[in-house]
Amino acid sequence: MHAFLPVDEQMQILMRGVDFGDEQTLQNMEKELRARIERSRETGKPLRVYCGFDPTSSDLHLGHTVPMRKLRQFQDLGHEVIFLIGSFTGTIGDPSDKESARQQQTLNDAMEKARSFTAQAQRILDAKKTIVEYNHKWLGELSFGDVIELASNFTVQQFLVRDNFSKRFEKGDPIWLHEFFYALMQGFDAVALETDVQIGGTDQLFNLMAGRKLMEARGMQPQTILTFPILVGTDGELRMSKSTGNIIGINELPGVIFTKLLSLPDRTFRNYAELVTRWPQDKINVMIGQIEAGTLNPQDAKRSLAWEVVSIFHGDEAANQAALDAGRMHAGEVPSDAPVFSIRAESNILDLMVEANLAGSKSEGRRLIQQGGVRLNGIVVEDSATLVNAENGEQIVQVGKRRFLRVVSA
Numbered sequence: 001m002h003a004f005l006p007v008d009e010q011m012q013i014l015m016r017g018v019d020f021g022d023e024q025t026l027q028n029m030e031k032e033l034r035a036r037i038e039r040s041r042e043t044g045k046p047l048r049v050y051c052g053f054d055p056t057s058s059d060l061h062l063g064h065t066v067p068m069r070k071l072r073q074f075q076d077l078g079h080e081v082i083f084l085i086g087s088f089t090g091t092i093g094d095p096s097d098k099e100s101a102r103q104q105q106t107l108n109d110a111m112e113k114a115r116s117f118t119a120q121a122q123r124i125l126d127a128k129k130t131i132v133e134y135n136h137k138w139l140g141e142l143s144f145g146d147v148i149e150l151a152s153n154f155t156v157q158q159f160l161v162r163d164n165f166s167k168r169f170e171k172g173d174p175i176w177l178h179e180f181f182y183a184l185m186q187g188f189d190a191v192a193l194e195t196d197v198q199i200g201g202t203d204q205l206f207n208l209m210a211g212r213k214l215m216e217a218r219g220m221q222p223q224t225i226l227t228f229p230i231l232v233g234t235d236g237e238l239r240m241s242k243s244t245g246n247i248i249g250i251n252e253l254p255g256v257i258f259t260k261l262l263s264l265p266d267r268t269f270r271n272y273a274e275l276v277t278r279w280p281q282d283k284i285n286v287m288i289g290q291i292e293a294g295t296l297n298p299q300d301a302k303r304s305l306a307w308e309v310v311s312i313f314h315g316d317e318a319a320n321q322a323a324l325d326a327g328r329m330h331a332g333e334v335p336s337d338a339p340v341f342s343i344r345a346e347s348n349i350l351d352l353m354v355e356a357n358l359a360g361s362k363s364e365g366r367r368l369i370q371q372g373g374v375r376l377n378g379i380v381v382e383d384s385a386t387l388v389n390a391e392n393g394e395q396i397v398q399v400g401k402r403r404f405l406r407v408v409s410a
Contacts, residue, residue, distance in 0.1 A: 005077060007037050013073055016281060017274055019229050021202060032224040036196055046079040051199040052135070052189055054086035055113035060120040061247035063231040063240035066275045067199045068124040070226065075126050082193060083121055085114045088136035089185050092178055107136060120250060123313060138192040139185050150184045153217055162206055187211040195223050202227045231275050236265035254314045258322035259402045261306035266298035269305065277308045338404035346389035349374070349381060352407065358399045373400050
């Protein structure tokens with residue numbers, strides 16, 4: 001694909017999945033994007049497109065990849081993509097999806113996480129065509145007078161009607177003044193980068209609109225914005241987030257990714273199929289129609305979904321192996337990628353679980369055993385004093401449905 005692909009074809013690709021929760025906004029942004037693409041074709045000048053990512057953790061999960069895949073589509077169409085690291089905004093934290101203030105971090109903390117973050121992003125983006133920027137370069141240079149000028153473009157009422165702030169206000173929970181500044185900073189990113197298009201989640205709409213307002217105040221053409229639905233986590237309810245523990249990390253083992261996707265509630269299939277696969281919309285529509293008609297088992301649909309996602313991040317061979325391993329696990333067999341742990345002599349199962357990171361502590365290990373969630377060679381462990389001895393051959397420890405450990409003699 002290239003920048004001279006017909007406008008209609010570019011629009012079909014770029015507007016897939018776009019959702020503002022408001023039909024008029026959708027029509028306005030679609031009209032703006034079409035006009036920009038038409039002008040880009042006439043002038044031969046690519047659009048400048050960006051999305052910002054705050055490095056609040058070192059690892060990417062599938063939720064992060066939704067806007068990244070859209071950035072990649074712009075790249076494949078010949079447009080200029082900026083991967084913006086929120087090295088300054090990340091020290092405050094985005095309150096958009098929070099009903100409590102985020103814990104702040106230092107610039108050094110943010111930059112350390114950003115290194116791993118950026119390397120993982122290059123598994124989705126074309127590294128040679130991606131411009132990586134850091135917003136502390138301009139936000140850290142603003143004077144107090146500059147901040148006052150930015151704030152003069154907004155009212156307190158505009159912030160208080162936001163869902164997350166209004167809920168906290170009604171409950172009497174604190175709303176810290178610095179949280180209001182986040183939207184100003186993200187808005188100023190658009191000014192500093194002089195962008196044509198910004199991408200984000202639907203929860204980011206206020207912040208993205210702030211960028212349009214600040215650009216307009218400076219006589220610039222306001223950026224076009226594209227927002228996308230939130231990817232729900234493995235619980236099927238809350239947005240995918242490390243803080244809620246419902247994530248699927250792109251660096252997790254293929255088998256772990258596969259089984260997590262298989263375990264998703266059936267109702268999440270459309271959300272995942274539309275946001276994290278390479279499938280054309282027609283295929284997704286057909287599969288959903290078959291599920292609703294009862295001709296496609298939802299579990300089979302999720303198996304296809306799991307294969308597709310593992311293939312994207314680990315390749316077809318890993319996806320095939322993960323599918324085989326998932327079948328073995330269903331039959332009670334050990335997956336091929338189960339880690340191996342060596343012991344010199346017999347070991348107490350609690351000590352073994354902690355040392356092999358199958359449990360965070362002995363108290364957690366005891367709880368798992370009491371709940372019947374630990375097996376040794378397929379037999380439920382009932383006593384936390386159970387000993388594991390590998391001198392007579394490999395021993396298999398299983399915790400929960402997905403975690404296996406091959407214990408061998410050193």
